[in-house]
Amino acid sequence: MPETRLLFRDIDVPGIDRIDVYEQHGGYETLRKAVLDMTPDAVLAEVMASNLRGRGGAGFPTGRKWSFLPKDGRTRYLVCNADESEPGTCKDQEIIYKDPHLLIEGVATSAYAIGAEDAFIYLRGEFKVGFEILERAIAEAHAKGYLGDNVLGSGRRIEITLYLGAGAYICGEETALLESLEGKRGNPRLKPPFPATAGLYGMPTVVNNVETLCAVVPILAMGGQEYAKLGTEKSAGTKLFSVSGTVRRPGNFEVELSKVTLRELVFDLAGGPLEGREIKGIIPGGSSVPILTPEKFDTPLDYESLAAAGTMLGSGGVIVLDDRSCIVKSTLRLMEFYRHESCGKCTPCREGTMWLGQVLERIEAGLGRPGDLALLADLSENIEGRTFCPLGDAAIGVLKSGLQLYHDEYQAHIDQGCCPLGEVVR
């Protein structure tokens, strides 16, 4: 089962992070075509036609998001979400560190399309080296006239400003990101107003994921309609999947949506289970989505099929658990993460993740009580749909599905007062 490499076409080309090598591989031709031969609306029309959906997690149609910007003459901003903090997800990181000019070209082309002069790339604080790589690449692009006051002589000004976060998962949520970019604590904002009408500094703003903005480059190069022929109508194009956990060949893989199943991704591309192990579950879309067990592994990788299977495509972070991976310990680990990352603004999330963590801790320690599984279910219900931002729901995705799918394993922890898998060996 081959990959279909559009974004990753040149990812392994030595020196692709240098602008001359990037140009030798056709780099910046798309930006040139856009700013010299196309109107911004024509670029938007191609993105619309491509049926591209946001790759940051929510899957919102990108062209539609761009078209929401009010035509009222106010300053517009483009913000690239390079916070990549969803556990299990490491695709944006590979682009930033290895092929930074692809991101710069995608951001500049998209800024042109939406009529933004200033674009920002918000990188998570841990990407400090990535920040430096992009800083150097931006300087190279400036020197060649791809950025600046008069991009390629088109008369259009496009500048990209880098911004480094400082360690907070919630700043990946677009409104929390905007708060952080404005120099504040990363508490999510009430929506509406959506960023399209009141975003950065209160101005109309588009927030898109790294992979989304990079996809604009091949979309313009091949034409929106051609791109839309890949995958299905609702799941067009290619998607990067990060496969991690207990597999032989973990890595980032770019596949045509809907043409590859979860099984093919994990067993063929990522090499399948470790020696002598059996895969017992896969979290397919980053740590926030429900688990799938083996009978669902033949689900095609696309938005609608994964939804029908009871989970989500999310960020494409595929985490593999095998028969030596304890479901309670793994779920506890994730709950500790959400507890730590809850911004504390609303009660169900702040208190709920704390209580869930405590109950999971005692089950994992062999001190679980008879009513604890019901308690976990009850606590989850009091979070679901009741939080200010989606982090609350994200926190219970794996827990809720796991309680059903691995009920016996949970129950055995309580009944035996220890982990039924025994001392976990690696």
Next chain:
Amino acid sequence: MNAENLAKAQEILRRFPQKSSALIPLLHVVEEEFGYIPPEEVANVADLMGVTEAYVESVLSFYTLFHRQPTGKYLIQVCRGLSCQLLGADDLSKFLYEELGVQRNGTTADGMFTVEEVECVALCKNAPAVQINLAFYPDMTKEKLQAFLEKAREEVRSGAGDEAAL
């Protein structure tokens, strides 16, 4: 802040459409120079930004990469995200605690190493992953960590030798 960083701070204050955005970048400058955010620098940043110290505190306390206590010359952050944990992250941090005689978030007495356990650092495909001074160290093993510690100690030993000679 030293003179070089003060000049950098002035550039940062002009970098964004609105000045408020300069706060976190300024705190990064402080963190990089001192290895943490000393109280007097909170006052300094508040002055530069034209906001109160309490405001600076409220923002900086939100973000885990800003330290309130001095950190070592090498900040070793072991990812404890799920993918890394499944592949032995716990063993790595345990090894470091034993080898360096520190506890979680602790710094060695000689100020060389600080060890933290952090959430997913977005290198899951190379689990277990470690960051040292925010540079990625993929596919880590105890042996690789041991080699790093030795190299770091050796560098400092020869570096310290030079200083002593001066």
